Amino acid sequence: MGKAKTGFGIRDSGFGKASAVAFSNPESPISNPGSVRILGIDPGSQRTGVGIVDVDAAGLTTHVFHTAVNLLDNDNFPLRLKQIFEELRDIVLAHRPDEVAIERVFMARNPDSALKLGQARGAAICAVVAHGLSVAEYSAKEIKQSVVGGGGAEKRQVQHMVSMLLNIERKLQADAADALAVALTHAHARASAQRLRVGVALATRTRGSASSWRSFR
Amino acid sequence: MGKAKTGFGIRDSGFGKASAVAFSNPESPISNPGSVRILGIDPGSQRTGVGIVDVDAAGLTTHVFHTAVNLLDNDNFPLRLKQIFEELRDIVLAHRPDEVAIERVFMARNPDSALKLGQARGAAICAVVAHGLSVAEYSAKEIKQSVVGGGGAEKRQVQHMVSMLLNIERKLQADAADALAVALTHAHARASAQRLRVGVALATRTRGSASSWRSFR
Numbered sequence: 001m002g003k004a005k006t007g008f009g010i011r012d013s014g015f016g017k018a019s020a021v022a023f024s025n026p027e028s029p030i031s032n033p034g035s036v037r038i039l040g041i042d043p044g045s046q047r048t049g050v051g052i053v054d055v056d057a058a059g060l061t062t063h064v065f066h067t068a069v070n071l072l073d074n075d076n077f078p079l080r081l082k083q084i085f086e087e088l089r090d091i092v093l094a095h096r097p098d099e100v101a102i103e104r105v106f107m108a109r110n111p112d113s114a115l116k117l118g119q120a121r122g123a124a125i126c127a128v129v130a131h132g133l134s135v136a137e138y139s140a141k142e143i144k145q146s147v148v149g150g151g152g153a154e155k156r157q158v159q160h161m162v163s164m165l166l167n168i169e170r171k172l173q174a175d176a177a178d179a180l181a182v183a184l185t186h187a188h189a190r191a192s193a194q195r196l197r198v199g200v201a202l203a204t205r206t207r208g209s210a211s212s213w214r215s216f217r
Numbered sequence: 218m219g220k221a222k223t224g225f226g227i228r229d230s231g232f233g234k235a236s237a238v239a240f241s242n243p244e245s246p247i248s249n250p251g252s253v254r255i256l257g258i259d260p261g262s263q264r265t266g267v268g269i270v271d272v273d274a275a276g277l278t279t280h281v282f283h284t285a286v287n288l289l290d291n292d293n294f295p296l297r298l299k300q301i302f303e304e305l306r307d308i309v310l311a312h313r314p315d316e317v318a319i320e321r322v323f324m325a326r327n328p329d330s331a332l333k334l335g336q337a338r339g340a341a342i343c344a345v346v347a348h349g350l351s352v353a354e355y356s357a358k359e360i361k362q363s364v365v366g367g368g369g370a371e372k373r374q375v376q377h378m379v380s381m382l383l384n385i386e387r388k389l390q391a392d393a394a395d396a397l398a399v400a401l402t403h404a405h406a407r408a409s410a411q412r413l414r415v416g417v418a419l420a421t422r423t424r425g426s427a428s429s430w431r432s433f434r
Binding site: 078079081082085105109110111112113114115116117118119120121122123124125126127129130134135137 | 295296298299302322326327328329330331332333334335336337338339340341342343344346347351352354
């Protein structure tokens with residue numbers, strides 16, 4: 001499997017597998033000052049999608065990196081978890097994200113697939129919390145709402161909108177697209193929260209000066 | 218939560234919670250030469266059981282340590298996974314196990330609990346594979362067969378037999394008992410495998426010398 005040691009240009013794992021190819025935006029090698037780098041993860045026990053976007057103070061997003069970690073070569077399940085943990089750790093070290101977002105899972109198809117997904121999710125979360133990063137969770141509905149504008153959107157629409165929003169011309173691998181979608185959702189959510197905080201700060205300052213004015217009487 | 222920094226005597230986390238109390242065998246602070254130290258884990262999203270036993274060349278087992286990591290104080294699920302990861306890492310660093318055993322889960326009650334269990338399991342496995350340790354998996358049936366002698370044994374019987382086999386006088390917390398049980402199962406399995414290997418080696422040597430004897434003719 002390809003390890004994401006560097007984040008420049010289009011990089012192949014060397015094994016010619018489409019799912020193991022990582023794409024980086026050569027114009028965004030490091031986080032710009034004032035912008036926040038967000039790592040989105042779409043965990044899975046067969047493939048784990050990873051996507052990184054930068055969001056600036058104005059709420060504008062830029063594509064930084066995406067890949068889908070292919071786990072199918074490892075028959076041994078603990079080794080798959082190790083692979084998720086190590087590849088995510090390498091991606092974190094190479095790209096230094098500030099925040100992490102992951103899809104919240106409400107229900108899985110069956111207990112067996114839920115257990116497998118849970119283990120992959122646990123490994124992915126460990127890899128990022130081990131670096132002191134906090135993890136925000138978003139439901140599939142919130143992600144679709146944020147990226148496409150409707151909670152009932154199809155997977156293909158999400159892929160299409162992610163490509164549009166991040167100006168990605170190549171066809172996006174589905175798990176990588178989902179990872180970028182959750183990163184975008186977090187970018188949008190934190191931009192809204194920031195606008196709200198600015199509003200609250202302004203309101204508080206207004207009220208504050210009124211109260212100090214009253215204290216002068 | 219109490220971190221298992223040291224492994225000597227009976228240690229309390231300082232919060233007076235029974236489930237956060239770790240017990241060490243003061244006579245087995247470090248692995249004896251020739252013996253193998255086995256870490257057993259019973260992962261759970263509310264409590265994760267941890268048990269350590271040493272097994273010597275003759276297949277005799279000694280109790281080293283056990284605890285149940287209480288995760289209920291963390292409402293935030295990613296932080297629970299971080300807690301599992303970090304406490305297990307500390308236990309690995311303090312006790313330096315050679316091998317790890319974990320219960321294989323065949324079916325969970327429902328997708329939601331399977332997902333939670335899976336995440337806890339993923340975090341636990343990551344904590345040990347990150348240290349280069351390999352993980353052996355045993356089914357609940359194999360564990361009961363190994364510890365009690367019957368695959369259909371009750372949980373209470375397992376607890377009782379673990380206490381008997383390891384000479385533990387205090388009442389064992391259920392998850393810690395399960396963790397010790399899977400460690401014992403691995404100890405028994407590797408002792409049997411060793412006897413088998415010795416047998417095979419003897420047989421091979423016999424056949425080998427016969428063949429070399431024949432080659433003299």
